[in-house]
Amino acid sequence: xxxxxxxxxxxxxxxxxxxxxxxxxxxxxxxxxxxxxxxxxxxxxxxxxxxxxxxxxxxxxxxxxxxxxxxxxxxxxxxxxxxxxxxxxxxxxxxxxxxxxxxxxxxxxxxxxxxxxxxxxxxxxxxxxxxxxxxxxxxxxxxxxxxxxxxxxxxxxxxxxxxxxxxxxxxxxxxxxxxxxxxxxxxxxxxxxxxxxxxxxxxxxxxxxxxxxxxxxxxxxxxxxxxxxxxxxxxxxxxxxxxxxxxxxxxxxxxxxxxxxxxxxxxxxxxxxxxxxxxxxxxxxxxxxxxxxxxxxxxxxxxxxxxxxxxxxxxxxxxxxxxxxxxxxxxxxxxxxxxxxxxxxxxxxxxxxxxxxxxxxxxxxxxxxxxxxxxxxxxxxxxxxxxxxxxxxxxxxxxxxxxxxxxxxxxxxxxxxxxxxxxxxxxxxxxxxxxx
Numbered sequence: 001x002x003x004x005x006x007x008x009x010x011x012x013x014x015x016x017x018x019x020x021x022x023x024x025x026x027x028x029x030x031x032x033x034x035x036x037x038x039x040x041x042x043x044x045x046x047x048x049x050x051x052x053x054x055x056x057x058x059x060x061x062x063x064x065x066x067x068x069x070x071x072x073x074x075x076x077x078x079x080x081x082x083x084x085x086x087x088x089x090x091x092x093x094x095x096x097x098x099x100x101x102x103x104x105x106x107x108x109x110x111x112x113x114x115x116x117x118x119x120x121x122x123x124x125x126x127x128x129x130x131x132x133x134x135x136x137x138x139x140x141x142x143x144x145x146x147x148x149x150x151x152x153x154x155x156x157x158x159x160x161x162x163x164x165x166x167x168x169x170x171x172x173x174x175x176x177x178x179x180x181x182x183x184x185x186x187x188x189x190x191x192x193x194x195x196x197x198x199x200x201x202x203x204x205x206x207x208x209x210x211x212x213x214x215x216x217x218x219x220x221x222x223x224x225x226x227x228x229x230x231x232x233x234x235x236x237x238x239x240x241x242x243x244x245x246x247x248x249x250x251x252x253x254x255x256x257x258x259x260x261x262x263x264x265x266x267x268x269x270x271x272x273x274x275x276x277x278x279x280x281x282x283x284x285x286x287x288x289x290x291x292x293x294x295x296x297x298x299x300x301x302x303x304x305x306x307x308x309x310x311x312x313x314x315x316x317x318x319x320x321x322x323x324x325x326x327x328x329x330x331x332x333x334x335x336x337x338x339x340x341x342x343x344x345x346x347x348x349x350x351x352x353x354x355x356x357x358x359x360x361x362x363x364x365x366x367x368x369x370x371x372x373x374x375x376x377x378x379x380x381x382x383x384x385x386x387x388x389x390x391x392x393x394x395x396x397x398x399x400x401x402x403x404x405x406x407x408x409x410x411x412x413x414x415x416x417x418x419x420x421x422x423x424x425x426x427x428x429x430x431x432x433x434x435x436x
Contacts, residue, residue: 024228025142029155030219031091031135034098035128036162037169037212040302041066042121043276044170045205047291050281053114054183054203057281057408062398064273066118068393069384070125071132078133078381080245088228090134094353095220096128102213109206112198120209129386136366137382141143141375142229149321153313156363160306161328169208175292177204248377257432258381264425265388268361270395271332271418275358277303277396278408279351282339283307285408286347297348301355312360321364329423331357336416340409354415359423368429391418 046060053059082090101124108116139155140148179197186194252258281302283294312324337355338350366385373381394415403411 009375021317023226025139025155027223027226027228028091028135028138028142029158031094031131032155032158033162033165033214034095034191034216034219035131035161038067038098038128039125039159040163040276040298041170041208042168042293043273043281043298044291045121046177047175047280047294048170048178048201048205049114049117050088051178051182051291052198052205054186055114057400057403058397059168061277061397063121064119064396067125068123068269068273068389068391068396070122071129072390072393074126074129074412075133075383075386075389076131076380078386079379081130082134083379087134087138088129088223088230088232090219091223091228094130094134094222095179095216096127098124099213099216099220101125101127101370102216104207105206106207109199109202112195112202117205121336124209129389133379133383133386136363136386137370137378140367140370140378148370149364150313150316152363152367153309153316153360157306157309157313160302160309160359163302164299164306167295167302169211169322171292171295171299173208173211174204177201177297178291180290193354207432225337231273245380248380251374251377252381252384255372257372258369258384260425260428261365262388263385264422265362265369265385265389265397267359267418267421268276268365269389270391271395271415271422272358272362273392274399274412274415275351275354276338278399278403278411281406282351282412283348286344297351300348301352304352304356308356308359312364320430320433321360321368322426322433324360325364325368325426326423326430328357328360329419329426333416336419338410340412340416364420365425377398383402 016155024366043061043064049063050057050060065285076362078090078094081093087409101120101122104120104123105117105132108120135155136152143151181197186197189197204391276298279298280294281289283289283297287294312328319357332354335350335354339347339354342350370378371382399411399414402414
């Protein structure tokens with residue numbers, strides 16, 4: 001009874017407060033920024049590990065496999081957890097795991113162990129998975145359903161800001177510290193000299209992630225003591241769930257709009273991860289520059305992503321999200337064809353263009369997929385869409401394997417196919433809304 005009164009009083013406080021929407025919204029939006037840092041530092045880690053440990057594209061792609069594999073493994077448990085304990089508990093748990101993963105980079109660097117790094121990345125990504133499973137439906141529940149898609153796009157705007165921060169951290173703290181010796185030169189070095197070079201490079205990697213971990217701990221403490229609203233429509237007054245997992249599974253399985261959205265999200269995350277994982281490598285291959293210089297194109301790609309996200313969010317005042325998604329998907333297709341057929345600096349322009357087209361896809365597919373989902377099923381539905389991030393774990397190694405076998409240009413056939421799937425989904429959604 002006491003806990004019930006406390007919950008009612010806390011919700012009443014936020015309903016009366018001017019900060020009911022603004023303060024919690026900003027705090028949760030900061031989470032989008034933080035996992036944006038992790039996501040895009042992964043893309044630069046591929047280039048870093050390739051040089052540090054003289055690896056193939058397939059071997060370095062295990063970074064993405066570990067990261068997005070954790071998303072798949074933790075999304076459903078996270079949904080069950082937040083359904084039982086609430087959004088705030090999910091945020092605290094996610095931040096704790098994320099911070100723990102960054103701290104594990106230090107012993108991984110000291111051991112110079114790639115498997116240890118993959119484990120640290122897996123733990124870090126498990127926290128990001130819990131955060132995404134929690135934050136996305138939380139943002140949707142913070143206001144009217146009519147503006148949910150636009151509200152999520154606004155919150156997601158913090159994500160590319162985090163991506164920019166992550167790229168800058170990688171460029172100046174990691175990639176700039178890499179020794180110029182390539183794989184052939186390292187193979188000819190004596191063991192002690194090579195170990196000294198690698199230790200310095202790996203210290204740059206682990207030290208950067210320790211900085212991120214310190215920031216995460218501060219954010220965790222702020223949210224821990226902040227008063228957050230509890231829009232838990234899925235819970236009854238006694239705190240028990242009003243819908244069993246089985247009934248939610250049945251309802252979602254019969255929801256064709258939701259199921260097609262999960263498929264589209266799988267291939268979208270796949271194409272985003274592929275494009276950004278191979279941006280630096282493709283620019284290096286076409287222009288002959290080193291990792292730190294090639295990362296500038298990656299930075300421009302994220303800036304284009306950020307700017308276009310803001311533009312698309314603004315356009316949603318007047319243009320249907322499904323129409324904008326269709327335009328962006330077709331643009332992405334054209335951009336990948338440009339990457340495969342152009343040469344030199346023109347390839348860099350095409351890569352940046354593709355990033356701009358991808359900008360609205362994740363939050364728009366996410367929100368469109370949940371339009372017909374009952375509030376009591378929202379957390380479980382969110383976990384399905386986050387589990388679809390597995391596309392980044394499975395599709396990226398496919399491109400890496402094709403790159404090793406047929407060359408990096410031919411490997412962009414994989415992103416091309418992914419964009420075809422997203423385009424089919426967007427056109428279908430557009431037609432459905434015209435006939436509705």
